[in-house]
Amino acid sequence: xxxxxxxxxxxxxxxxxxxxxxxxxxxxxxxxxxxxxxxxxxxxxxxxxxxxxxxxxxxxxxxxxxxxxxxxxxxxxxxxxxxxxxxxxxxxxxxxxxxxxxxxxxxxxxxxxxxxxxxxxxxxxxxxx
Numbered sequence: 001x002x003x004x005x006x007x008x009x010x011x012x013x014x015x016x017x018x019x020x021x022x023x024x025x026x027x028x029x030x031x032x033x034x035x036x037x038x039x040x041x042x043x044x045x046x047x048x049x050x051x052x053x054x055x056x057x058x059x060x061x062x063x064x065x066x067x068x069x070x071x072x073x074x075x076x077x078x079x080x081x082x083x084x085x086x087x088x089x090x091x092x093x094x095x096x097x098x099x100x101x102x103x104x105x106x107x108x109x110x111x112x113x114x115x116x117x118x119x120x121x122x123x124x125x126x127x128x129x
Contacts, residue, residue, distance in 0.1 A: 002026050002035070002101040002118040009097065009123030016127070017087045022099030022120060024080040032056045037075055037082035038107040041095035041125075048098065048114070053107035054082060062106040067093075089127045096122040 008020040038053025052073040072085045099120035110117040
């Protein structure tokens, strides 16, 4: 099991930028080989949706169409940290953002099988117009 802690949520204005970070920890001596780290979000009255993910080893990224070109995901292997840099934020980006980990090339698979992933507690992002 992987433990995840998110940082960086807050309230911003439309058009602003915001960066979220998430640090993953696991059993001492185990590395996150074969894992991806990523982000999901759940807006008011919505299901939890995939946002982006990155493979820990190779850095392969995947994005939801709704955030392509505005959000960038990256990771630091040395400290098992994943970042989500969000630009040109819109009110529709308002949601609780969850960090996730799983043994898949893309974490979009977890939209259908949440029980196969590890999840953080979530951090609120609010975008005002």
